[in-house]
Amino acid sequence: MKFLRGGAWLPPTVFGAGALGLWELVLWLTDPEGFVLPRPSEIAIALGENVSEVWMASRVTGFIILSGLAGGVVLGAVAALVVIRFRTANETLTPLAVAINAIPIIALAPLFNNWLGITSPRSNQAVVVLLVFFPVFINTARGLSEVDDEQIELMQSYAASDWRIMRTVRIPNALPFFFTALRLVASLAVIAAIVVEYFGGRQDTLGNIITQNAQFTRYDVAWAAVVAGSIIGIALYFAALIVERLATGRYARATAEA
Amino acid sequence: MADLSSTRRTRARRTLIFAAFLVALALLYTGYKAFGQAIDDSQRDWWVVGSFLPRSDDKNMPPVLDILAEFGEAPREGGTTIGRLTLDGALFTLREAAVGFAAGTIIGLAIAVVLLQSRRAERGVLPYVIASQTVPLIAIAPIVVVWGRTGLEFLPWEWQDWMSVSLIATYLTFFPVAVNGLRGLQSPSPEATELMQSYAASRRQILRRLQLPASLPFLFPALRIAATASVVGAIVGEISAGVRGGLGRLILDFAGKYITGPERLYVAIIGACITGLVAVGVVAAAERLLLARRGIVAQ
């Protein structure tokens, strides 16, 4: 939360500008031809020259990311809400989800391509949904179940219904857990979507721009697409932060400062 | 206090659940195939199958038993079996992942320790540590391989392509370690730090005796995430960089020859899943070993 507030902008800005300057300077001195790594200025120029292509690709990839992210987050949160209502289901499915979360889900991409069609964006979406689902489900389920017993007993002493307890105790308790997962999957979804584009899907995507141009050693253009991906990722991360702030408000800040 | 018999029971139960899940998955898969087959047989076109749901013919979804049998098959008469190829690939990938994991852990911890020293450093650098994960470096693996070949001649050992793949795994690994490590290092109470100061302990002593041990319960969940991430990094890195010998390459090869033998791809992907589970399992075992007697039962 801290770097949403003014005044806190200075250190990261200084550090970022310094790092970019250093990158430019060191490469200008050691590798002026740009064999190893293009300079920030070269990437900026490449981005400017290919802006329409990168923009179109960003829209295609961005749509896959957003739809996959939305699907995975909603499914994960709803699944956690349902599962938590049944004790045995929770005790069975949550450890199972933890185990499944250990497998490299991106490696399933070729299977999804075969199932849903290699040129269809649906297989890419499916992988992103699956990848997003598990962290959201695991964290939300933990937040819903790791509640203070005394708070539950207090509510029961008021003869509150299960749904009431869910709304007043469990869901507020789960919010920080949920948002931690949301921030995590916001950047995970970008990486996943771009990597999955390696295995198939449409041709006009960020992943394809990166691989095509890297093959022909046009690294500056590849990097321009990488930058576009990063911008999507950072935007999503901040969007998650803002949603978190709107949802939890002063309470979250008070607990974060404590 | 850690009740050993009860943790053992929980573990046995979880293994059982996982086995039941695998059986259920196989049954579901087979049942879905039968369902799709029935639709095909009835000559009705049902729009969901094949667009929202996978097509269910033997090409797209080979029968479970065929997939299992494929482990023992050899592509060439008398040659290495698919199962063996997958195992060799998994070991190769696991080595890349392990090197990347180790390097990522060291780098992540180093970042956490540096950021611990000053709030200004934390504020300045932490946003970039977070932003670093939105850079899909994994997609520029070919460039990383080129760096390895051309830019790292100063190293005392010969740089090999698999090390570039490890480097990609490192990039995915260091992040959770740095973020959770920092939280863990900051976890001791002010009293605990004051107590160390009252013994006139130096910063280094406080780090070694108080902050590092206190960070372990925060670090291990991150290391479990990092273990999966390092395997993902290794597999995808191999694919994208075109490095031979590992699971990633195997998956790409088998995906290319899907028409002639779809079962092979399934075997390689099952191998990838098991590799991920093994990597996380090793970390979890280390966690139990180190944290068991602290009175905190590791989950």
Next chain:
Amino acid sequence: MAQDLVLEIAGLEKTFNPGRSNAVTAISDLYLAVRPREFVSIIGPSGCGKSTLLRLVGGLIEPTAGELSVNGRSAQEARLGRDYGMVFQAAGLLDWRTAIRNVELPLELMGWSKLRRRKRAKEMLELVDLGGFASHYPAELSGGMQQRVSIARALSFEPSLLLMDEPFGALDEMTREYMQTELLKIWRETATTVIFITHSIPEAVFLSTRVAVMSPRPARIAAELPIDLPERTPQTRDTEEFFRDVSLVRRTLRSVEGQ
């Protein structure tokens, strides 16, 4: 300053966030002198700055003004010279170390050899009646036992001064009275000077040779009451002298709060 004082404080002041809108003066114009082998309790209304005073004495925070010397030198020098041991309300044991290794911690930091510090830590655990619990982890000990380990740890390097910040505040009444008797036994055996922060009047009276009463913020020492009990055993708590001193402290505290 006189050499024979363990602690001498003159005109001490501590302001947090000085010069800003949220500046708070916690301590102002505070005087206190403690002779060797004294047991001085500091008592006062909650939030009056008792803990701040203890941290100033320990050199953990710097005073804004005034003079403070421990064994004739500055608080910082005393801290670096390991002149004092500290015990907090939370035992603050390191979870991952056994009881004996927790006691060894300060000795380790001072570079004692393994053999020597093991021997000393053993003696210290015996002093607090925990000889049989050396290899237990903190999670396996009760709250009172944890606090005794923490006292053993503070005494392990034989500091001339023991600083205690509500050490028994989190314990139940029975354990608390038992711990008080134990602490007096240790105090007699080790010839240590003790500065003891508490908000329990009977505790202060039972333990101390002198009770210093602090005023509300900005705090100073408002009164010093010598306690002269003929003996201090569990039965002492039922004697007339004890009741008399308790009510004296209580009245003083009330008059200070009313100011």
